[in-house]
Amino acid sequence: GAGVSQSPSNKVTEKGKDVELRCDPISGHTALYWYRQRLGQGLEFLIYFQGNSAPDKSGLPSDRFSAERTGESVSTLTIQRTQQEDSAVYLCASSLGATQPGELFFGEGSRLTVL
Amino acid sequence: GEDVEQSLFLSVREGDSSVINCTYTDSSSTYLYWYKQEPGAGLQLLTYIFSNMDMKQDQRLTVLLNKKDKHLSLRIADTQTGDSAIYFCAESLSGYSTLTFGKGTMLLVSP
Numbered sequence: 001g002a003g004v005s006q007s008p009s010n011k012v013t014e015k016g017k018d019v020e021l022r023c024d025p026i027s028g029h030t031a032l033y034w035y036r037q038r039l040g041q042g043l044e045f046l047i048y049f050q051g052n053s054a055p056d057k058s059g060l061p062s063d064r065f066s067a068e069r070t071g072e073s074v075s076t077l078t079i080q081r082t083q084q085e086d087s088a089v090y091l092c093a094s095s096l097g098a099t100q101p102g103e104l105f106f107g108e109g110s111r112l113t114v115l
Numbered sequence: 116g117e118d119v120e121q122s123l124f125l126s127v128r129e130g131d132s133s134v135i136n137c138t139y140t141d142s143s144s145t146y147l148y149w150y151k152q153e154p155g156a157g158l159q160l161l162t163y164i165f166s167n168m169d170m171k172q173d174q175r176l177t178v179l180l181n182k183k184d185k186h187l188s189l190r191i192a193d194t195q196t197g198d199s200a201i202y203f204c205a206e207s208l209s210g211y212s213t214l215t216f217g218k219g220t221m222l223l224v225s226p
Binding site: 003004033035040041042043045048056059091093103104105106107108109 | 119150155156157158159160163203205213214215216217218219
């Protein structure tokens with residue numbers, strides 16, 4: 001597609017359930033990022049994939065959060081045993097990697113509500 | 116650690132200039148960015164400035180960087196109602212490292 005695509009756009013779940021959020025980056029983009037945007041807060045870095053390098057997982061808030069990426073394509077962010085504080089918009093972004101300074105292309109986000 | 120601070124809200128009238136300010140703490144920042152988020156949309160890169168520059172102009176946008184004070188500003192000339200959005204300041208240590216974002220400044224432009 002032309003842009004970064006995320007699904008689902010909205011997800012409502014019950015506390016304790018697992019959720020999976022999907023991101024399709026722009027074709028050819030080697031770098032992929034997940035950020036979290038909680039109400040009234042800035043963007044919180046979660047995880048960064050760059051090509052075949054080991055991902056930078058330093059932003060994951062707990063071991064309930066994990067993410068995978070298949071090659072240089074789709075990424076899935078998984079949150080296990082969701083808690084109410086996990087409610088947020090989860091933003092995915094991709095970029096060409098080292099060739100363009102910080103030009104991240106963002107998806108519209110997946111809004112997660114944990115009841 | 117890295118920290119980026121912005122004022123949360125700015126209201127201006129159509130046709131006026133808007134100035135959105137940002138401060139950051141990491142003196143190693145190499146690139147500083149302004150992103151725009153319109154309602155219901157993802158963030159879009161507006162402009163960026165390399166740390167060895169002190170000013171960058173792009174049509175109605177002027178970015179000023181005071182590296183000594185770690186202060187970044189975005190000036191929008193002749194602000195239009197379509198400029199109403201949330202503006203995020205961000206920094207990175209290199210061209211391909213992760214970005215640290217501020218909380219965003221909501222700009223409201225009234226007719």
